[in-house]
Amino acid sequence: MxxxxxxxxxxxxxxxxxxxxxxxxxxxxxxxxxxxxxxxxxxxxxxxxxxxxxxxxxxxxxxxxxxxxxxxREDHHLHHAASTFYGSGFDEAAVLVVDGQGYRHDRLVTTSVWRGTAAGLRLVEELAASSGVFAAESIGHFYTAVGVLAGMGQLNCEGKTMALAAYGRPSHFLDRLRRFAGTRDDGRYRVDPRFTSVVLANTLGREQFGWAPPEPQDQVLWEEFVRARARPPVPGCFDQDDMDIAHAGQVILEEIVLGLARRAHRLTGSPRLCLAGGVALNCVANGRIVRDGPFREVFVVPAPGDDGQAxxxxxxxxxxRGLPVDTTMRTAYYGPPYSEDEVEAAVAAVGEHVEHARLDEAPLLAAVVDRLCDGQVVGWWQGRSELGPRALGHRSILADPRRAGMRDHINAAVKDREWFRPFAPMVVEERAGEFFELQGPSPFMALAVDVRPAARHLIPAAVHVDGKARVQTLGREQDRRCHRLLREFGARTGVPVLLNTSFNRRDEPLVETPSDACRAFLAMNLDALVLGDHLLTKRPA
Structure with missing residues (x-):
């Protein structure tokens, strides 16, 4: 062990x-x-x-x-690099790690390039903070600050910023932000640390960490941004200025990340790229690398953030140690297994509140397809949980993507979250190309790609406002049961695609245990829950 x-x-x-x-x-x-x-x-x-x-x-x-x-203080970026290179199955690859910060010895590193081979990982280049304990010059922290300026009132809201950016438009905010960040001709990037520090010192840094006020000559930067808006930023209340600021930050992030990818290609000469670090959770930027970058193959580990460090x-x-272990990540289902006894105990604990039946697979899937076609929203819990923050068919909420109002219904009535946040489509791998402009499988929901124009009217609830979707392709060898569910839904509707979002309540992580799933089911506006082989519905009040 x-x-x-x-x-x-x-x-x-x-x-x-x-x-x-x-x-x-x-x-x-x-x-x-x-x-x-x-x-x-x-x-x-x-x-x-x-x-x-x-x-x-x-x-x-x-x-x-x-x-x-x-x-x-451990070798933070090395652990990120190892998770994605050894998980990729590539014999050789460039590895790019981009995040907020992490120590390597006494250096506070923000970006690193590695070359992975059978002999191991070799550091090619790294960018580090010049001093201190906070890397205000990192692209990861810059994007956090952009989100705060766009109305995000908490840490870890970068995914919301990315979603909001799609509603933005080119504006004067892009020119303003370019004064403080951008890519260079050689692929390196610049971030003026004053921008990140001033924005956070006026918001989350002050509120959560007791940061001191900025110096007067730096505070002017904050006041300029506030005056450039119709109103000061209000956490959780998003107007067109917020959308335009998020859009500007996303444009700059994509330019920087694409520049770094091209630099990694020049430095290593590899046709393959592995991505990790928190910035690699930005699936729109990842999609740009795949579409516009120089690599033939790109792998993004399912847990590119710090939850993948271990x-x-x-x-x-x-x-x-040369242990005979296959480290290639063909699926992301690395959580601990749960026994049928545990499943039945969880069902029994909520028995007075639910009706339930244990079914063989064929009738179970037929019943789920019936409910999905009727417009119901179904919690779906199966086996071992996913590594990383995204639900990939084991801790999911599923719905019919053909219903145009389904996204708004789930955001408002089921998950109680912001109106602008999209949901991901899950599609059988063998038919993904009919719906999405993909260059290969996307098993970990790591890429935002264009939905084919001819298919957008078929799955309107899965199409974001920019015409993209954070797609998950599913092969039979990855998850036989979920693949069969998709095929049977496709046989009934002609669309082998389901709307897939994480099974969790507001401000909670993904459910893990059978008991977690049952508690969440009772607390949420879900119509049914599939728990292994069990189908649960709520008793009438």
């Missing part, structure tokens, strides 16, 4: 179980179920308490690092 833990934020644990099975779990999924939980002990204790793993944890192969007392550490040890 070998186990590792995330030592930065977004805590988690990854371990190599007896028999060579990789198991990974983010701390936010268990314990107090707080999104982006830093405390890796939560995931460690959860796995330790499971009979299959408890007797093995704590032995000589246990490399658990307790980060509850603060973030630990996996990277584990894969480094697997490779260093």
């Amino acid at each position: 070998h186990s590792h833990a995330t030592s930065w934020h977004d805590g988690g644990v990854a371990m190599l179980a007896p028999g060579g099975e990789i198991v990974a779990l983010a701390s936010e999924r268990v314990g107090d179920r707080r999104k982006h939980s830093w405390d890796s002990r939560l995931a460690y204790r959860f796995l330790r308490d499971r009979p299959a793993y408890g007797r093995h944890l704590g032995g000589p192969g246990d490399r658990f690092v307790d980060n509850s007392g603060g973030l630990r 996996v990277g550490k584990l894969l480094l040890e697997v490779k260093a």
